[in-house]
Amino acid sequence: MWSDTVPGVDIVVHTRVADPWSVLTVAGELDVVGAPELRQHVINVVRGGHHRLVLDLSGVAFIDSFGLGVLVGALKRVRLLDGDLRLVVTEPRVQRVLEVCDLDRVFTIHPDLETAVAGA
Amino acid sequence: MSDGVEPDIEIAPGAIAVEIPARPDFVSFVRVVVATAAELRPDIAPERIEDLKLAVSEAVTNAINAQDRVGTVDRIRVECEVADDEITVFIHDRGQGFDRADVPELPEPDHPDRLLHESGLGLHLMAMLADESEVSSDDDGTDVKLVVYSSNRRRSG
Numbered sequence: 209m210w211s212d213t214v215p216g217v218d219i220v221v222h223t224r225v226a227d228p229w230s231v232l233t234v235a236g237e238l239d240v241v242g243a244p245e246l247r248q249h250v251i252n253v254v255r256g257g258h259h260r261l262v263l264d265l266s267g268v269a270f271i272d273s274f275g276l277g278v279l280v281g282a283l284k285r286v287r288l289l290d291g292d293l294r295l296v297v298t299e300p301r302v303q304r305v306l307e308v309c310d311l312d313r314v315f316t317i318h319p320d321l322e323t324a325v326a327g328a
Numbered sequence: 329m330s331d332g333v334e335p336d337i338e339i340a341p342g343a344i345a346v347e348i349p350a351r352p353d354f355v356s357f358v359r360v361v362v363a364t365a366a367e368l369r370p371d372i373a374p375e376r377i378e379d380l381k382l383a384v385s386e387a388v389t390n391a392i393n394a395q396d397r398v399g400t401v402d403r404i405r406v407e408c409e410v411a412d413d414e415i416t417v418f419i420h421d422r423g424q425g426f427d428r429a430d431v432p433e434l435p436e437p438d439h440p441d442r443l444l445h446e447s448g449l450g451l452h453l454m455a456m457l458a459d460e461s462e463v464s465s466d467d468d469g470t471d472v473k474l475v476v477y478s479s480n481r482r483r484s485g
Contacts, residue, residue, distance in 0.1 A: 240352040240389045270359075272385050273449035301378055308456045309449050310436075 218242040220267075221249045226325040229294075230258035235267030238275025246275070250282045259291025262324045266298045271305050283315065292316075294324045336403070337361075342368070342410045347403040348388075350395040350421070358388050358406055365408035366415050371478045379457040380415065380476045386450035387419040387472040394423025394470060413481040414459075419472040425465030 219236030230253055236242050253261065261282065268275075283293045294316045297303050306312045318324035335357060336347040344365045348354040359381045366377040384406070391404045400422055407418040431451060435441045454461045460475035 237356060239385060240355055240392070270382075270385075272382055272389070273453055274389065276449055300375075304375075305382065305453070308453060310434075 219245050221246060223249070223253055225258070226262070229260050229262045229325045231262045231264060231321065231325065233264040233267065237270040238265075238268055238278065239270060239272045240274045243272075243274035243278045247278045247281060250278070250285065254285055254289070254291075259286050259289040260293075261286055261291070262294045262296060262321070264296040264321050264324070265302055266296055266321075268302055269299060271302050273309075276305065276309055276311060279315065280311070294318055296321050296324050343408065345405065345407040347405050350392045350400070350402070350404050352389070352392060355385055355388050355392070359385055361406065362408060362417060365410055365417075366476075368410045369415060369478055371480055372415060372476065373479055376476050376479075380417065380474065383454045383457045383461065383474045383476075384417050384419065386454050387417075387474065390450055391419055391421035391423065391470065391472075394421050394425070396423070398422075398424050413478045414475050415478075417474045419474075420469065422469040425467055425470045427465070428463070 219234060219238065219242040221235075222233045224231050224233075232246075232249060232253065234246060238246060250261070250263075263279065263282065265271075279295070286293050296318050297306065298319065303312070303317075306315065306317070333349050333351075335349075335354060338345040344361055346358065346361050348358060362381050362384045363377055366372055366380060388404065388406065395402060395404065402422045405418075405420045407420075409416045409418075432448060434448065434452065451463070454463075454472070454474060458474040459477045460473070462471075462473040464471050
């Protein structure tokens with residue numbers, strides 16, 4: 209699709225391992241431009257054998273249906289591999305959009321990274 | 329916008345209209361325009377402006393997608409009208425329209441099939457976040473109208 213062809217300069221994703229979790233720290237806008245970039249990062253991390261992901265969305269000020277779609281896709285991807293996905297959400301806007309779409313009942317959401325990587 | 333293609337902007341009292349190329353990299357520009365128009369009304373709460381920005385963003389993204397599918401080079405028109413008690417945004421595209429009956433219902437969040445729906449949330453978000461949302465669509469294009477009320481009007485019902 210066309211949105212996958214946009215050059216990747218709109219979000220910043222840092223990946224690090226907090227065993228057994230792989231943490232992707234995301235900053236930027238998860239819209240039609242930024243969301244496909246995150247999807248590619250998730251695909252790369254999962255292909256690298258990491259199936260337990262934490263997506264830290266603390267630096268995400270805007271998320272739309274494309275961003276939500278990538279989050280749902282990431283959850284589906286890791287569950288197929290018997291993995292898990294946790295979200296860190298601190299921005300009220302992001303929390304509101306998740307709630308409006310009932311996705312707060314689909315995802316495991318943590319208020320900070322420490323609790324997200326605590327326990328397995 | 330780095331390639332020299334610029335949006336067209338018309339400004340009148342209480343109204344801003346822009347025409348953008350049907351490209352994803354112009355969606356964030358439209359969000360800025362809507363926020364700028366909404367800030368002309370000091371009694372619209374910031375979180376309501378954020379709701380409107382998201383609803384408009386969904387409509388513009390759908391419009392770009394619709395025009396991309398038919399390969400038209402027409403621009404997409406977005407009009408913001410600021411009135412005493414509300415702000416209204418119209419989004420018009422010339423893509424191939426859609427039939428609302430073809431949009432699948434979302435399964436309940438705890439249903440396993442919910443994860444099959446990675447898209448299709450845009451119309452839901454528009455309806456949930458705007459105080460009024462109207463979508464009219466036919467083979468020649470789609471018109472979306474989104475309205476957010478001022479806090480005075482919301483309080484009075």
